[in-house]
Amino acid sequence: MWNEETLNAMLSEPSEKLIADMARLEGDIMILGAGGKMGPTLSVMAKRASGAAGKNRHVYAVSRFSDPCAAELLRREGVEMLPVDLNDENQLANLPKAPNIVYMLGKKFGTSGNAGDTWHTNVVMPGMITRRLGAVNYVVFSTGNVYPFTDPALGGCHEEDSPAPVGEYAMSTWGRERVFEYAARNYGAKVLLFRLNYAIDLRYGVLLDLAEQVLNGRPIRLDVPRFNCVWQRYANEAALRSLLHVSTEVERLNVTGPEAGVTRDVARKLAAELGREVTFEGGEGEKAMLMNPAKCMDWFGKPDKSLDDLIHMQAEWLKAGGRRLGKPTHFEETEGKF
Numbered sequence: 513m514w515n516e517e518t519l520n521a522m523l524s525e526p527s528e529k530l531i532a533d534m535a536r537l538e539g540d541i542m543i544l545g546a547g548g549k550m551g552p553t554l555s556v557m558a559k560r561a562s563g564a565a566g567k568n569r570h571v572y573a574v575s576r577f578s579d580p581c582a583a584e585l586l587r588r589e590g591v592e593m594l595p596v597d598l599n600d601e602n603q604l605a606n607l608p609k610a611p612n613i614v615y616m617l618g619k620k621f622g623t624s625g626n627a628g629d630t631w632h633t634n635v636v637m638p639g640m641i642t643r644r645l646g647a648v649n650y651v652v653f654s655t656g657n658v659y660p661f662t663d664p665a666l667g668g669c670h671e672e673d674s675p676a677p678v679g680e681y682a683m684s685t686w687g688r689e690r691v692f693e694y695a696a697r698n699y700g701a702k703v704l705l706f707r708l709n710y711a712i713d714l715r716y717g718v719l720l721d722l723a724e725q726v727l728n729g730r731p732i733r734l735d736v737p738r739f740n741c742v743w744q745r746y747a748n749e750a751a752l753r754s755l756l757h758v759s760t761e762v763e764r765l766n767v768t769g770p771e772a773g774v775t776r777d778v779a780r781k782l783a784a785e786l787g788r789e790v791t792f793e794g795g796e797g798e799k800a801m802l803m804n805p806a807k808c809m810d811w812f813g814k815p816d817k818s819l820d821d822l823i824h825m826q827a828e829w830l831k832a833g834g835r836r837l838g839k840p841t842h843f844e845e846t847e848g849k850f
């Protein structure tokens with residue numbers, strides 16, 4: 513049952529609610545940074561949902577397409593691929609007009625040692641792109657890293673809580689949010705800041721990170737005692753449905769699953785599924801980067817997979833020899849150094 517084709521099909525499957533929303537949405541959709549870990553299945557979902565809604569719209573996937581697997585999926589599914597370096601003003605000038613933008617561009621890893629690159633991608637490029645595109649609708653992928661670490665007993669940060677990003681990557685993502693606020697105020701853009709942590713796709717994600725440590729017999733650090741995660745199908749769908757919630761007042765939405773994972777318990781469950789022993793090192797930290805997703809649950813309902821479902825699926829994926837992207841989340845990082 514577990515192969516790449518079925519996984520991509522699951523991650524891009526639209527629900528009836530998404531199809532209804534895609535029928536209401538006016539105009540084409542353009543996904544910027546579509547060639548990364550989430551963009552391919554999100555783009556295919558947008559195309560499938562629009563087709564099922566009877567909408568004859570363009571879904572443009574814009575990226576440099578440095579990952580051939582991403583490009584292959586999009587090509588096979590008939591998504592319109594635009595190979596563009598969004599850092600190039602001339603190429604930016606030639607983008608087609610589309611009123612609905614899913615903004616997925618970002619840089620996290622490699623910030624330590626080359627922070628200038630991260631600030632450029634996360635802050636300067638949004639400035640270039642928003643100035644070029646003007647009064648369009650944006651769902652802007654952001655992150656829970658904008659929030660401070662908190663006591664898990666408090667139930668996670670809410671959208672109206674003040675950001676307090678830790679480290680340069682997190683600071684630059686707050687900077688990205690500020691640039692989109694500027695675009696809303698000055699260019700008439702309608703914006704929703706989509707604060708996501710952490711998508712589970714099985715080929716990467718927090719559960720894979722923990723499972724790999726179990727399989728390699730490495731002790732698991734508990735500095736971060738809890739973590740947020742969510743099935744990537746749900747995150748993809750929430751992003752597309754969010755296109756109907758954008759506002760010049762700038763909306764903010766925490767996007768994650770309703771159950772925060774307890775690192776120790778999740779590692780034990782993965783070990784049991786994988787038939788391995790698990791060991792831990794160090795004491796359990798007192799704070800974690802956690803979001804409260806109540807608003808997202810209210811708007812879009814609960815994810816179709818529980819945390820236990822995801823743990824089981826992750827173990828099955830590994831037992832079936834499923835591909836791993838080799839892109840760890842470093843969710844256990846407490847000082848914001850990526």
Ligand SMILES: NC(=O)c1ccc[n+]([C@@H]2O[C@H](COP(=O)([O-])OP(=O)(O)OC[C@H]3O[C@@H](n4cnc5c(N)ncnc54)[C@H](OP(=O)(O)O)[C@@H]3O)[C@@H](O)[C@H]2O)c1
Pocket residue numbers: 544545546547548549550551574575576577578579596597598599616617618619620653654655656708709710711712
């Ligand atoms: N995945 C998660 O769990 C998660 C969690 C929190 C936040 N986020 C944020 O959500 C967004 C999407 O997530 P993701 O995991 O799909 O990110 P990702 O894997 O980093 O994908 C973003 C893609 O943007 C493209 N890009 C970068 N520079 C570009 C340029 N100059 N011109 C055109 N395209 C460019 C890259 O693809 P090409 O090489 O093809 O250009 C890159 O793979 C990111 O901003 C990420 O930080 C993700």
